[in-house]
Amino acid sequence: MPAANPLLDAALQAADRGWHVFPLRPNAKTPALRGSWLSHATTDPGQIRDWWSTRPYRNIGIATGRSGLLVIDIDEQVGTPTASVDASQLLAPLAAVAGDFSNLRTFAVRTPSGGAHFYYHAPSTPELGCSVGRIGPLIDSRGRGGYVVGAGSRTKLGNYRIIDSRPVAELPSTLVDLLVPPPPPLLTPNSSPGHPSAYLASIVADEARRVANPAPHTRNVTLFRAAVVLGRLIAAGELDEQQVRATLTAAATKHIGVDGFTHDELERAITNGLAYGAQRPRHISTR
Template sequence: MTAVMDLRAVALAAAARGWPVFPLRPGGKTPAIKRWPQLASTDNDRIHHWWNTNPRYNTAIATGPAGLHVIDLDAGHMHPPATDFSEALARLTAVLPGPVPATLTIATPAGWHLYYRAPNQPRLRCTVARIGEGIDSRGHGGYIVAPGSRTPHGDYRIIDHRPVTDLPDILINRLTPPPPPVLPAGDWTSSTVAQPDSYLAAILAAEADRVAHARLHLRNHSLFRAALVLGRLVAAKEISEHHARTVLTTAAEAHIGVEGFTAAEADRTVSNGFRYSRARPRHLHR
């Protein structure tokens, strides 16, 4: 069996567990198809069609439809960087009121993924550093790279084969989003914020507030405008696309299911805003 065929097997194995998958670019982590939130599938025929198109595709698992919430321990973004899994796990437990249960664990080129079964309620979306420094998570609206996928920086491989266990209450409590911030006008302008990091944080909070409190008939327009603002920062590499998308999709969550507004529409609107702002990067003065 060649390595090329193995990559198809990765997708089929994940789908066999009931986890909807879709293809990623060969050797990479970015989607190889458009509209992946709608097209992720466990259907073998669709999977074979994708990998017949390019047998070198990596595999992504759509975490929300899979019923998963995955804790991402990013060793390099911890301070100081974690040197091994035991140390990274200790960093996680250090910021929680108790230990987390062992579960299916994947070593990634940058750290480790802990797979947990997501609760039905609350509906947990992706987070960035909400749990702690260098500790992100992937839930509704996100995806993770499946074990068996390969990148130039390393492979994704299982290091603990035990079954996926339920996301513990201590993590559910930490991951449940707080009420959206309410900022007085002017608290986030450059004239009142001295530090660039504070300025960036204030911009993110202001755009999240704009989206969360948008009027019913303006919510899509408000989300698009906010995506344009944050998309320019993404284009300038002031913030990662994942971080910007998480801020906006979390803010838009209050609108999901109201008067027909869907998560797919929110994702599409954010993607459009990022695409239109790509050619207009905004660099913050540092």
């Protein structure tokens, strides 16, 4: 009789739902395979058995965009991670934004930190990527180009476990509207080349282009440096942080999955760069 392999079983269950899975490192949230995790993600049972039969302790990654999913990640803790908790309690921060619970209940996974992942069908249009805090504090999302850690996985903090097994619901229109990224700063018709707003827009556009087209093996450092440049302008009150984050995230998202580049790395590079740049504010506008 073959030995029990709960992570293999969980990966096969996810694939049976039509979700594209790939292995993560044991007790971790980072991809275990070389190259693009996005190109490896699959629903093929044979490939999945091969991955987890040879290394049964690997965690499970679910490619959200490939799977037609938009997953809302609520980091706010409700009780202790191991305590029994109803999914509706964890949905409270989202309901506060969306208005009610009536169409929010969906397949849900409790995370070891005490938050939860709520799975929704991603809309075909607009195509939604990933976001950080766009819906509200401690509420992130994973869509095109992203992934989440699947149920059954384990880290040093504890297990990812299903707390609501109902079918995946459609993403409510109120959340779709909130998740559409704001447009990057643009030149206004009244902006002359020498006008401060035109100059600022040019700086943002140049940094976004660098981030979108980095030299080989410079993806992280290019993103960090761009965040430093724009962080100095944010600290001086010249630019809006949310808009800068949205612009840099949009420019860098297409690289998610290349050479193991993850959303965690993307967010860390931006956050660290903005914080470093804030130490040296750069004033441009005439006051």
